[in-house]
Amino acid sequence: MAQSTLKGIPRALRGALDKVALWSRINSPWLVHFNSGSCNGCDIEILATLAPRYDLERFGVKLQGSPRHADVLICTGPVTRLARERLLRTYEQMPVPKFVVAVGSCSITGGAFHGCYNIVGDIGDVIPVDVYVPGCPPRPEAIIDGVVQLLTKLKGGAPAKAPEADARLGGGS
Amino acid sequence: MSVETDFLRIQGSVAPWVSGSRTAENRLDMDTSAERLVPAVTALRSLSWGYLSAITGFDSGTAAPSDGHIELLYHFCNGPAVATFRVKVPREDPSVPSIGPLVPSAVMYERELAETMGVKVAGLPKKRQFLSDDWPENVYPLRKDFTMESAAATREVGPAVGSEEAPGTFIIPIGPQHPALKEPGHFELAVDGEIVTHADIRLGYVHRGIEKGAEDRSWVHNIYLMERICGICSHIHATAYVLGVESLSGVAVPPRAQTVRTIFCEMERIHSHLLWLGVAAHQAGFDTLFMYSWRDRETIMDLLEELSGNRVNYSVNLLGGVKYDIDGKAADSVRRGLDFLERRTTHYLKIVTTDESFLRRTRGVGAITFDQANLLGTIGPTARASGVSRDLRVEAPYMAYRDFPVRPVLDSRCDLEARFVVRINELFESYRLIREMLDHMPAGELAVPAPRKVPEGEVISRVEAPRGELFYYIRSTGGVKPDRVKVRTPSLCNWAAVLSVAVGHKLADIPMIMVGIDPCFSCNDRSITLRRRGSAESWSWEDLRAYGISYYAGGGA
Numbered sequence A: 001m002a003q004s005t006l007k008g009i010p011r012a013l014r015g016a017l018d019k020v021a022l023w024s025r026i027n028s029p030w031l032v033h034f035n036s037g038s039c040n041g042c043d044i045e046i047l048a049t050l051a052p053r054y055d056l057e058r059f060g061v062k063l064q065g066s067p068r069h070a071d072v073l074i075c076t077g078p079v080t081r082l083a084r085e086r087l088l089r090t091y092e093q094m095p096v097p098k099f100v101v102a103v104g105s106c107s108i109t110g111g112a113f114h115g116c117y118n119i120v121g122d123i124g125d126v127i128p129v130d131v132y133v134p135g136c137p138p139r140p141e142a143i144i145d146g147v148v149q150l151l152t153k154l155k156g157g158a159p160a161k162a163p164e165a166d167a168r169l170g171g172g173s
Numbered sequence B: 001m002s003v004e005t006d007f008l009r010i011q012g013s014v015a016p017w018v019s020g021s022r023t024a025e026n027r028l029d030m031d032t033s034a035e036r037l038v039p040a041v042t043a044l045r046s047l048s049w050g051y052l053s054a055i056t057g058f059d060s061g062t063a064a065p066s067d068g069h070i071e072l073l074y075h076f077c078n079g080p081a082v083a084t085f086r087v088k089v090p091r092e093d094p095s096v097p098s099i100g101p102l103v104p105s106a107v108m109y110e111r112e113l114a115e116t117m118g119v120k121v122a123g124l125p126k127k128r129q130f131l132s133d134d135w136p137e138n139v140y141p142l143r144k145d146f147t148m149e150s151a152a153a154t155r156e157v158g159p160a161v162g163s164e165e166a167p168g169t170f171i172i173p174i175g176p177q178h179p180a181l182k183e184p185g186h187f188e189l190a191v192d193g194e195i196v197t198h199a200d201i202r203l204g205y206v207h208r209g210i211e212k213g214a215e216d217r218s219w220v221h222n223i224y225l226m227e228r229i230c231g232i233c234s235h236i237h238a239t240a241y242v243l244g245v246e247s248l249s250g251v252a253v254p255p256r257a258q259t260v261r262t263i264f265c266e267m268e269r270i271h272s273h274l275l276w277l278g279v280a281a282h283q284a285g286f287d288t289l290f291m292y293s294w295r296d297r298e299t300i301m302d303l304l305e306e307l308s309g310n311r312v313n314y315s316v317n318l319l320g321g322v323k324y325d326i327d328g329k330a331a332d333s334v335r336r337g338l339d340f341l342e343r344r345t346t347h348y349l350k351i352v353t354t355d356e357s358f359l360r361r362t363r364g365v366g367a368i369t370f371d372q373a374n375l376l377g378t379i380g381p382t383a384r385a386s387g388v389s390r391d392l393r394v395e396a397p398y399m400a401y402r403d404f405p406v407r408p409v410l411d412s413r414c415d416l417e418a419r420f421v422v423r424i425n426e427l428f429e430s431y432r433l434i435r436e437m438l439d440h441m442p443a444g445e446l447a448v449p450a451p452r453k454v455p456e457g458e459v460i461s462r463v464e465a466p467r468g469e470l471f472y473y474i475r476s477t478g479g480v481k482p483d484r485v486k487v488r489t490p491s492l493c494n495w496a497a498v499l500s501v502a503v504g505h506k507l508a509d510i511p512m513i514m515v516g517i518d519p520c521f522s523c524n525d526r527s528i529t530l531r532r533r534g535s536a537e538s539w540s541w542e543d544l545r546a547y548g549i550s551y552y553a554g555g556g557a
Ligand code: SF4
Pocket: A038, A039, A040, A041, A042, A043, A076, A077, A078, A103, A104, A105, A106, A107, A111, A112, A135, A136, A137, A138, B228, B231, B313
């Protein structure tokens, strides 16, 4: 169960309100997108996923401008030296509970850019990731599947605790 | 005037400051020195010939038999011709004067040299542009003796220093943004009320170190890496690279392969321009157009997938040819797709030239005059919308453009509307070209074998990407890996122009002006900070966009 954000409300009510919050979170998760060094390939596929053909919005998903309004951080790219702090800051600005989807091979292992001097790691090295979507870039269907998997996880599971606790889909880095 | 007479004219006027010069096909190399660089460039500028296309630096390393120098190449281009000043400086004390006062667009390239090569450029702003602020001092990634261990150190970062702000002005930092090699930018806009008084940019957020990475990878492996410099123009990067390597190794690529490559180049232009049309419309608050153009863009994505199996990184190129053929059946589905897109594009052209509310955001806004575009080295559709005819497909045809000439698309109105019209008209031109190539596809092989080692030498490879001229400099020392790959992406050239036109415009117009040069702008949701003498308030690009839209919705008062 996601952590309750209802401090100061009578205990009896909390359970019911938590259920409502979870229900609305699952039915309308808001996304914020962050590119920490990608080639843009994954980013355009994420945008394509939101466009009419694939229409991710039919799951209630909405792309949001500010991390403060978002439930899900959708990340692309390896993490560059300069973007690292921004990624952390964006993550920290999001209200709890928060979830992270890492899209693309280079967000999983560094991918094509593995070993380049300005790369400090992959997304999982910096923030905890809930769902990895491999591919270079993944097809829109795969991105949708990633988001749907997250929603399924929300129904029953808890957000990821630490990067080590995650089963890596694309192999370790 | 022919290239040869141009070169003679240049050699004549720079002669006193040049110690030797050589010509080859479309290339003129002139040796000069750090002291004589400025007068030599002045002499070249006085001829009003060409524009500064890139500055390449490479390190000859300390191993014998090299004499331990860094060589700087200042490439000036005009159509197919490239005139290069070559300056050798010692590794211990590599100093050169800045040519910024003569060529404003040089500053960005000089900054890059200073950070990645450790070249001391006198009179350059101190602020870091590409590497992160905590990158250690005196560690230069593109030097040959660079090791990853030396980069692990950090340097002390002082408190963030604002620009020299006059009291009472706001500084609005926006960004960081933009994917591709070094394009992600963080802007700082100083505003006085509504009006932007100063604009500055910080790059390097997705600077990944690809140029150095290329030196550790084999010639073949690099095709994969180059495709991933930018996911929007992946094919053109790989194409510029393979064309360069093939010319170094003297491989003659079969005509059918060249035509297939060219068809993919044009299909990529179509997907890129449609993508831009949507994103630009979104910035103006016209989301209906955004959704329609992205829906239609799926047509070209389907075709790309049908031909190559991939939607984004099509991975078409091999050294020596291509992987995929386009047969009769595939050609027919491409034709059908293009027919549909052509009808839609006609509709879009009508919308962007007649829709009243949209025209209020574009007509007469963000004008880059012919002279500015020319002087600031603007390229691609941005230049062509200011009447500057710079299109390598026309001026220096390569691949199948030799047999299927491109008609240049120009507009002399210089404003944002012109940039929309030029790009949309280029779509029609691409449809025509692809149809013609499909109808007259040369028969023959798809690939010839290419050697694994590339002979010693250097080559400049320039192609027309969707956003303008893409410049590759490739150098080989005869091994299985390149010695140096320098990439200058098109958007880098256009920043100088856009920053200077932003000044004097209303804050509400900035999103549209920025997006007007198509700076790989597909993901604009980053925090920005609005700073007023110490206190800070957060804005996102989204807020700025919303501000722009509501400003105009409220009558622009
Ligand atoms: S996974 Fe591939 S397509 Fe996606 S950002 Fe990384 S390099 Fe680009």
